[in-house]
Amino acid sequence: MDKSLSLPVRESVKDNNPSLIGGACIIASVCVGAGMLGLPSAGAGAWTIWSVLAITLTMIVMTVSGWMLLEAFKHYDLKVSFNTVTKDMLGDKVNMFNNLTVYFVGGILLYAYITSSGLILQDVLGFDSKISSILFVLVFSAFVWHSTRAVDRISVVLIAFMVLSFVFGVSGLAVNVDMSVLFDTINEQTIYAPYSMAMLPVALTSFGYHHSVASMRSYYGEERKAKNAILGGTAIALSLYILWLFSIYGSLPRSQFGPVIEQGGNVDALLTALGSVIASEKVANAINIFSMAAILSSFIGVGLGVFDYLADLFKFEDTKQGRAKTWLVTFLPPLIMSLLFPFGFVIAIGYAGAAATVWTCIIPALLVRKSRSLENGNEGFKAPGGKAMIMLVMGFGVLTAVFHFMSMLGILPAFRG
Template identity: 30%
Template sequence: MKNTLGSILIIAGTAIGGGMLALPLASAGPGFSASITLLAMIWLGLLASAFVLLEAVLAFPKGTNFSTIARLTLGLPGQIAMWISMLMLLYALDAAYISGGSSLIVAALSQAFNLPISAHLSACLFLLILGSIVWYSTRAVDRVNSILFSLKGVAFILLLSLFAPHVNLTQLLDSGNSHYLLYAIPIFFTSFGFHPVIPTIASYNDLDPKRCRRIILIGGSLPIIIYLVWEISTLGIIPRTGDNSFHSILNQQGSVGEMMIAFHHILNNKLITLTANAFSDIAVTTSFLGVSLALFDFIADATKRPNTIKGRSQTAFMAFLPPLAFALFYPNGFILALSNAAIVFAITLAVPVLSAWRLRITGKTGAYKVAGGYILFTSLLIYYLVICIIQICSDCGMLAQFGH
C-alpha cells in the first residue's frame, strides 16, 4: 500500500500538464455544457482503455512492457507498430517538455543569481536534473513527483481563489455552437494521456490487480475533476464574444498568454499571471517525469537492458538523447509530431487493446479481466478510428474553428 498514493500522483501528474491551461480555448466555441459533456465522454473512453491495457499488462511477468506484450501477442508487425507510435509520442512529448523546462532554468538562475545562461545549456541542465531522477529509480520519481504535485496543487488552489469571487455562473449557460465540437475532440483526447506509464505502475505495485485498478481509477479520475473546476473558473469569467473575450483571444494568437492578459484586464490582478505561470512550470516537470518514466521502462524492456547501473545508463542514453537533440537542433520535428498527437496516441492505445483481445482469444489472460469483453474492445477500436479521422479532417482545415 505504501506505493499507492505516489502511483496515483504519477498517473495524474502525467496527464495534467501545462496544456491544461489551454483547455478553455478549445471549450469556448462549443460552450461550457457541451464541452464538459464531451470531456466526460472522452474521459470514460480513455479510462476504459486504461483498464484494458492493465488487463494486458497483468497477463505477463513483472517488468514486461508494451513492446514485449505486442511481440508475444501480435508478432513482429504489432511490435513495430508499438515501437513507432510509442517512441514518436513519448520522444515528441519529452522534447516539448525539455524546451519548456529550459526556460524554467533560465528564469530561476536569472532571478536567483543574476546569471545569464543559454537556452541550450539550460535544456541540458533540466534534463540532467530530472533525467537523473528517472535513471535512479521509480521510487525516486514517486517521491519527487509527490512533492511537485503538492506544489502544483497549491498553485492551482491559489489560482482558483483569485478567480472564485468573479465567476459568473449565468455566463456558463451561454450555449455556444455545436459546430465547434469536432475541432475540440483531439485536444480533449490528448488531455488524459497517462496510459504509457501503466506497465511501470503495475510493476511498481507488484502486479496487484485490485491495487492497480484502484490506482488507475483514482489517478485517472483526478484530471476530469480538476478540468471541470478549471473550465467553470475560466469560462465563467471570460465571455465568449466582445472585448477581452475568447473570440478576440482566438482571433489573435490564441495562446494561454493572451488568455492570461484577458484575465488581467478583466480582474486587474497581476498575481493571476504569476500564479498561472508557476502552475504551468511545475506541470511541465511532473508531466516530464511521468512521460520519461514510461519512455525509460519501454526502452529498457524493448532492448532488454539489465536493471544495473550500466544497463540503466544505456537505457537513459537511448531515452533522453533523441528528444534532447530534437529540442536543441530540430524543434519543428517534435512540433510536427505533437500536431498529430491524437493520431499517434490513438495508435499507441489500439495496439495493447488488440493484444488484450488476442490474449482473450488464446485463453492466456492473467489475474484481471475487464468487464465488457469483445464488445468493449471493438467499441474502443472504433473510438480510436473516429479520433484519427477527426484529427485528419482538422489537419485539412475541414472543421469549424471558433475565432477564425
C-alpha cells in the same frame, strides 16, 4: 505464452507495499501537464459544456483501455513491458508500428514540455530559453534515471504543490468568474458541438498514461491495485481539468482566445492573456507557478514511461551504465528538437493525440481480444465489458484520429476567436 520474452526493466517493489495515492499521483502527473495547458485553447470553440462532455467521455474510455492492458499483461511476469506483450500477442509488424507511435507520442510530449518550460523559466530565471530548457532536462530527468520510487516521491510533492498553487490561483480567478462568460450566454446563436470533434485529440492526449501501465503493474505486484491507481489518477486529472476550464472560461471571454490560438496555443501566450484579466499579481504568479508544476510533473511522469519502454525495446540493462544509455535515447532527441524547432504547444499535443490513438485505444482493444481467446484468458483480472466495450474503445480511437486529420485538412470547423 512465452515467459522468456519478459525483460526486467526495473525490479518490482511489491514487498515495499507502495501506497495507492503514490501510484495515482504518478498517473495523474503523466496526464495533467498536457491537459491543463492544452485543453483551454483546444476547447475554446466547444467552450464550457461541450468541453466538459468531451473530456469526461475521453476519461471513461481511456481508463477502461488502460484496464484492458492490465488484463493482457496478466499472462506475463511482473517485469514485462508493453513492447514485449504486443510483440508476443500481435506479431512483429504490429509491434513495430506500435513502437513507432509510442516513441513518437512520448518524444513529442517531452519535446513540448521542454520547449514550454524554457519559455516560462526564461522569465523567471532571466536565462535564454534554450539554456533554461537544457537546465530543466538535466536536473529533473535525474529522478527518472534514479528509480520509480524517486518519481513516486517527487510526483506526490509536485501534485501537492500543484494543488496549493492551483487552489490559490483558481480561487483568485473564481472571484471574477462571470456566469455569462462561462456559458457564453451573450452569443446565444453560437453552435459549439462541432468544435468538440477537433478537441478530442488533445483530450485523448490529456489521458495518455498507457505507457506507464506496465510500470504500475510492476510497482504494485498485481493488477487490481494497479487498476485502482489508474482510476484514482484519471479521476484526479479529470477533476483538475474541469475546475481549470471553469476558472479559465469564466474569466477569459471566448472572443479573447484569438491571440492565443494564433500563436499555436503556446503556454506563455495563454498566461499573457490570463494576466490581462487577473487583477491580483499574486494570483497571476500562482497561475504561473501552477503551470510550471504541471509541466514538470508531466515531464517526469511521461519520462518514466518512455524510459522503461525504451529500456526494454533496446534491451538495456538495469545498471548505472545501462540506465545512462536509456537516459540518452529518452531525453536527448526531444531536447535537441526543442532547441532547433520550437513551435506551438497545442499543435504538438494534437499530433501526439492522433498517434496516441494506436497505443491507447486500438492496441489495448486488440490485445484484450487476443488475451480472452487464450485457454486461461478468462481467469484472474478482467477489464469490464465484453465485445461491445472492445469495439467502443477501438472505435473511439479511430474516430479521434480521423477528426485530427479532418481538422488538418480544414474539413472540421476551426475556431479562430
